[in-house]
Amino acid sequence: MKQSLFPQHDHDHSDCTSNLMKFADLYCQQAGLRLTKLRRTVLEKVAASHKAIGAYQILDNLAADGQKLAPISVYRSLDFLQEAGLIHRLESTNSYFACQRNFDDDLTNNNPISLNKCSETSPLVFLICDNCGAIGEVEGASIEPLIETVANSEKFKVKHSQLEIKGTCTSCQASS
Amino acid sequence: MKQSLFPQHDHDHSDCTSNLMKFADLYCQQAGLRLTKLRRTVLEKVAASHKAIGAYQILDNLAADGQKLAPISVYRSLDFLQEAGLIHRLESTNSYFACQRNFDDDLTNNNPISLNKCSETSPLVFLICDNCGAIGEVEGASIEPLIETVANSEKFKVKHSQLEIKGTCTSCQASS
DNA sequence: CTGCTATATGAAACAATATTACAATAGTTG
DNA sequence: CAACTATTGTAATATTGTTTCATATAGCAG
Structure with missing residues (x-):
C-alpha cells in the first residue's frame, strides 16, 4: 500500500x-x-x-x-x-x-x-513545497529516457542529474 | 540554421x-x-x-x-x-x-x-560539462508534460522547476 | 593481546557566498 | 523645481563550506 x-x-x-x-x-x-x-x-x-x-x-x-x-x-x-x-x-x-x-x-x-x-545512476527528482518546506522524492526513472534523448542529440555523456520542482504541496493547498 | x-x-x-x-x-x-x-x-x-x-x-x-x-x-x-x-x-x-x-x-x-x-513558466534544463565547465541550455518544453504528470499524481502545484544534468560535453569527449 | 594501519573525529583558522540596513544619487513625473 | 521612485554606494555582518594538522579509534595481522 x-x-x-x-x-x-x-x-x-x-x-x-x-x-x-x-x-x-x-x-x-x-x-x-x-x-x-x-x-x-x-x-x-x-x-x-x-x-x-x-x-x-x-x-x-x-x-x-x-x-x-x-x-x-x-x-x-x-x-x-x-x-x-x-x-x-x-x-x-x-x-x-x-x-x-x-x-x-x-x-x-x-x-x-x-x-x-537512490544511487547516482538514475535522475533525482524532488518536489519542494515553498510553503511548508516539505520535500517529496519521486521515482526518477520516468524522466531518464527523456534526459537520454536530450543528451544524445547533443552527444553529451550524462553522469548525474537532479530535477528540483518547486511549488505547493497537497497539505498546504488544503489548508489555505 | x-x-x-x-x-x-x-x-x-x-x-x-x-x-x-x-x-x-x-x-x-x-x-x-x-x-x-x-x-x-x-x-x-x-x-x-x-x-x-x-x-x-x-x-x-x-x-x-x-x-x-x-x-x-x-x-x-x-x-x-x-x-x-x-x-x-x-x-x-x-x-x-x-x-x-x-x-x-x-x-x-x-x-x-x-x-x-526563458521565462519561469517552463522548466529550465541545463547540460553542464564537468570537464570544461561549459553550459548548454536545452529547450525545457519536452519535459514539461512529464513534470505535470508527476506533479498531478501528487496533487502538487508547480511554480518553477530546474533540471541540472552533469556530464561531459562533445568537445571534451573529442579532446580526451 | 600488541602493535600496525586505515579510518574517523577534533580543533582552529579561514575561505567563499550572500544579505541587512541605511545613506546617497539618478531618473521620472507632476 | 519638488516630490517620488528606482538605482547604486558603503559598511558591516550573516551564512555556508573548506583547509590543515593533530588526535583518537576501529579493524586487522602477527
Missing part, C-alpha cells in the same frame, strides 16, 4: 524516523559501510522531519543537545550519508533531507534490503 | 557576446526594463564565456578593470538579469551564465524580439 508523498502536517512522524533508521542500520551493515555514532546522530537530525535542514541548523541542534561540534564534523557526516544514498542535498537551498524511497517497500514486505536504490 | 549547443573550445566568442548584448539592449528597451551601465557591464562579464561564473569572480574581474564594487552591487545586478531572463543561476555551483536561447533565431532571421522566452 502506497504512502502519500506528502503526509499530513500532523502525522505521527515517529514511524517515519524509526523505519528510516532501521533501514539505515541494516543497509550500512550489508553494504559494509560504517554508520558510526556521529553519522547516525546526524542522520537522525536530518530525518527528524520531511523538510530539508541546513548544516548549521544541525550543528545548533546538536549543540542544544550538549554535543558541540565543528562545522566540518557535520559536513563530513553529511558527505558520508549522501554518498551512501541515505540523504540528498537540495542544491537550491543548500540543505539536506532524508531519502525515504529506500525502504518504503522493503521493510513492510520483509523483503531483503535492496542496496542503493 | 541550428548552432551547436557546445561550440568548439576555440570558437570565436565575440559573435556570441555581441549578439547577446544586442538582444539584451533591444529586449530591455521593449520590455521597459532598465539595462543600466552597471547591469550591462555585469551581463558582459557573465556572457564572456559559455561557462558559469561566480559572483565574486565577477567582482574581482571588475576590480581588475578598475571598478571596485561591493558584493551587493553585483548580486543586485545578477538578480535583475535573472529576473529579466537574461541569465540563469546554476544552483549546484552557485554561479551564473548567460541565456543564449533568447536570440539564436530572432536576430539571424530579423524576427521581432520575442519577449521572455
Whole structure:
C-alpha cells in the first residue's frame, strides 16, 4: 500500500524516523559501510522531519543537545550519508533531507534490503513545497529516457542529474 | 540554421557576446526594463564565456578593470538579469551564465524580439560539462508534460522547476 | 593481546557566498 | 523645481563550506 508523498502536517512522524533508521542500520551493515555514532546522530537530525535542514541548523541542534561540534564534523557526516544514498542535498537551498524511497517497500514486505536504490545512476527528482518546506522524492526513472534523448542529440555523456520542482504541496493547498 | 549547443573550445566568442548584448539592449528597451551601465557591464562579464561564473569572480574581474564594487552591487545586478531572463543561476555551483536561447533565431532571421522566452513558466534544463565547465541550455518544453504528470499524481502545484544534468560535453569527449 | 594501519573525529583558522540596513544619487513625473 | 521612485554606494555582518594538522579509534595481522 502506497504512502502519500506528502503526509499530513500532523502525522505521527515517529514511524517515519524509526523505519528510516532501521533501514539505515541494516543497509550500512550489508553494504559494509560504517554508520558510526556521529553519522547516525546526524542522520537522525536530518530525518527528524520531511523538510530539508541546513548544516548549521544541525550543528545548533546538536549543540542544544550538549554535543558541540565543528562545522566540518557535520559536513563530513553529511558527505558520508549522501554518498551512501541515505540523504540528498537540495542544491537550491543548500540543505539536506532524508531519502525515504529506500525502504518504503522493503521493510513492510520483509523483503531483503535492496542496496542503493537512490544511487547516482538514475535522475533525482524532488518536489519542494515553498510553503511548508516539505520535500517529496519521486521515482526518477520516468524522466531518464527523456534526459537520454536530450543528451544524445547533443552527444553529451550524462553522469548525474537532479530535477528540483518547486511549488505547493497537497497539505498546504488544503489548508489555505 | 541550428548552432551547436557546445561550440568548439576555440570558437570565436565575440559573435556570441555581441549578439547577446544586442538582444539584451533591444529586449530591455521593449520590455521597459532598465539595462543600466552597471547591469550591462555585469551581463558582459557573465556572457564572456559559455561557462558559469561566480559572483565574486565577477567582482574581482571588475576590480581588475578598475571598478571596485561591493558584493551587493553585483548580486543586485545578477538578480535583475535573472529576473529579466537574461541569465540563469546554476544552483549546484552557485554561479551564473548567460541565456543564449533568447536570440539564436530572432536576430539571424530579423524576427521581432520575442519577449521572455526563458521565462519561469517552463522548466529550465541545463547540460553542464564537468570537464570544461561549459553550459548548454536545452529547450525545457519536452519535459514539461512529464513534470505535470508527476506533479498531478501528487496533487502538487508547480511554480518553477530546474533540471541540472552533469556530464561531459562533445568537445571534451573529442579532446580526451 | 600488541602493535600496525586505515579510518574517523577534533580543533582552529579561514575561505567563499550572500544579505541587512541605511545613506546617497539618478531618473521620472507632476 | 519638488516630490517620488528606482538605482547604486558603503559598511558591516550573516551564512555556508573548506583547509590543515593533530588526535583518537576501529579493524586487522602477527
